[in-house]
Amino acid sequence: MVSMEATNASTGEDCCVKVAVHIRPLIGDEKLQGCKDCVSVVSGKPQVQIGTHCFTFDHVYGSSGSPSSGMFEECVAPLVEGLFQGYNATVLAYGQTGSGKTYTMGTGFHDSYQSGLIPQVMNSLFRKIETLEHQTEFQLHVSFIEIHKEEVRDLLDSSAINRSEPMNGQANKVTVPGKPPIQIRETSNGVITLAGCTECSVKTLKEMADCLVQGSLNRATGSTNMNNQSSRSHAIFTITVEQMRKLNPLVSTDGDVNDSMKEEYLCAKLHLVDLAGSERAKRTGSDGLRFKEGVHINKGLLALGNVISALGDEKKRKEGLHVPYRDSKLTRLLQDSLGGNSRTFMIGTFTSLHISL
Numbered sequence: 001m002v003s004m005e006a007t008n009a010s011t012g013e014d015c016c017v018k019v020a021v022h023i024r025p026l027i028g029d030e031k032l033q034g035c036k037d038c039v040s041v042v043s044g045k046p047q048v049q050i051g052t053h054c055f056t057f058d059h060v061y062g063s064s065g066s067p068s069s070g071m072f073e074e075c076v077a078p079l080v081e082g083l084f085q086g087y088n089a090t091v092l093a094y095g096q097t098g099s100g101k102t103y104t105m106g107t108g109f110h111d112s113y114q115s116g117l118i119p120q121v122m123n124s125l126f127r128k129i130e131t132l133e134h135q136t137e138f139q140l141h142v143s144f145i146e147i148h149k150e151e152v153r154d155l156l157d158s159s160a161i162n163r164s165e166p167m168n169g170q171a172n173k174v175t176v177p178g179k180p181p182i183q184i185r186e187t188s189n190g191v192i193t194l195a196g197c198t199e200c201s202v203k204t205l206k207e208m209a210d211c212l213v214q215g216s217l218n219r220a221t222g223s224t225n226m227n228n229q230s231s232r233s234h235a236i237f238t239i240t241v242e243q244m245r246k247l248n249p250l251v252s253t254d255g256d257v258n259d260s261m262k263e264e265y266l267c268a269k270l271h272l273v274d275l276a277g278s279e280r281a282k283r284t285g286s287d288g289l290r291f292k293e294g295v296h297i298n299k300g301l302l303a304l305g306n307v308i309s310a311l312g313d314e315k316k317r318k319e320g321l322h323v324p325y326r327d328s329k330l331t332r333l334l335q336d337s338l339g340g341n342s343r344t345f346m347i348g349t350f351t352s353l354h355i356s357l
């Protein structure tokens with residue numbers, strides 16, 4: 001299991017990894033069932049207390065921490081801004097099933113998820129593009145995939161989704177005739193690409209939002225067919241921003257203006273990740289299929305924990321410590337957007353309840 005304590009070491013403004021928690025309030029029947037908050041926020045500090053243990057983060061949101069409405073501006077807006085300077089970034093939501101990962105990310109397809117981070121990312125991205133359009137040409141692409149049992153599924157390819165029928169109550173492998181499985185590749189300059197994955201070119205906020213909705217719907221459909229797969233897979237919504245910026249005309253020392261405008265090309269991507277439920281990382285189930293699935297999820301989350309710990313440890317990073325990106329598909333896919341010049345924001349979602357009998 002990814003240890004939140006391990007990621008704590010990342011605090012500090014200059015660090016490439018920021019970690020926060022989002023505490024979900026008691027909802028619906030939980031209060032009626034006598035559930036009580038078991039997490040308390042230490043007043044005036046980004047710290048939570050569970051029993052006698054205290055955990056410190058960069059920020060604590062919700063249930064008497066900072067208001068959740070500030071999360072985007074404080075933690076994600078700088079990453080969106082960085083895209084325009086060519087920096088890749090990753091936002092990850094980590095937590096137990098039902099703790100609010102989808103709500104926090106806004107990966108759902110109905111209105112209650114509108115306040116999530118992804119809709120806010122899309123709004124701010126298009127607002128910024130509007131202010132730059134006169135001097136920069138933009139091309140935007142989105143992809144939406146999920147990783148389940150170390151296999152990549154394309155959520156924007158509806159022909160693949162419709163074929164994910166259950167067989168004997170078990171999820172069968174999704175294959176579309178003539179379509180090879182999606183493969184993670186690395187170019188000679190270290191850029192990670194997904195060969196065979198749908199990349200939708202989008203021009204407007206609506207087109208981008210439609211991709212999010214369509215992919216989320218496809219995920220939900222696949223999930224029903226495959227026995228609630230959503231909490232057992234990692235979903236990754238990726239926005240790629242390509243820009244061709246016209247630089248100012250060059251003025252030589254003798255005052256001559258060189259009219260031929262120079263152009264600068266920049267490309268950066270932002271991965272928005274709704275991780276599989278962290279409790280799945282435990283090897284609980286004893287039947288073969290569940291056990292194997294748990295091992296796969298474990299692999300992804302464990303590898304992610306190791307990568308984030310390695311990146312968050314400034315001293316070890318400077319010593320050139322090995323970062324184990326290749327240990328899972330999840331970390332391999334995020335490799336060029338975790339570490340290096342890229343920025344990472346990890347939000348741990350908590351349910352603050354325990355059942356009192």
Ligand SMILES: Nc1ncnc2c1ncn2[C@@H]1O[C@H](COP(=O)(O)OP(=O)(O)OP(=O)(O)O)[C@@H](O)[C@H]1O
Nearest residue numbers: 024025096097098099100101102103104230231277
């Ligand atoms: N901060 C919050 N404030 C109010 N309601 C919330 C909050 N976070 C989550 N919820 C509600 O809690 C429920 C579970 O949240 P959500 O589906 O986001 O959990 P999840 O961690 O994504 O679960 P899963 O792993 O099954 O996908 C939903 O009804 C959601 O609307």
